[in-house]
Amino acid sequence: MENSLEDKIREDKVRKKVKAMQGFYKHLIVYLAINTFLLIIKAFNTGSDDVFFEWGTFSTAICWGIGLFFHWYGVFGTDIVLGKNWEERKIKEMMGRNQNGENDTKRWE
Numbered sequence: 001m002e003n004s005l006e007d008k009i010r011e012d013k014v015r016k017k018v019k020a021m022q023g024f025y026k027h028l029i030v031y032l033a034i035n036t037f038l039l040i041i042k043a044f045n046t047g048s049d050d051v052f053f054e055w056g057t058f059s060t061a062i063c064w065g066i067g068l069f070f071h072w073y074g075v076f077g078t079d080i081v082l083g084k085n086w087e088e089r090k091i092k093e094m095m096g097r098n099q100n101g102e103n104d105t106k107r108w109e
């Protein structure tokens with residue numbers, strides 16, 4: 001019974017992660033579709049006296065892109081930078097060095 005409870009908890013965590021990933025991918029698709037549409041509209045409506053490459057043209061994409069980056073970081077970034085397994089991997093790596101005759105621990109003491 002203990003094992004099935006752990007499996008259920010792990011499955012719930014995985015489901016949450018997949019839902020978060022799905023939400024990010026939907027956000028990315030909407031971001032790309034709307035900003036592509038806005039750039040196409042701007043390109044067709046730019047006259048000979050207008051400037052295409054100005055802040056107003058790309059402000060929505062840049063500001064929304066910053067928000068999209070933070071959404072990405074919330075879903076994927078925390079595991080990339082010092083994630084849950086990082087500490088365990090580092091300990092194993094340093095223990096492996098010590099077994100090979102290297103002594104890295106003296107530097108940190």
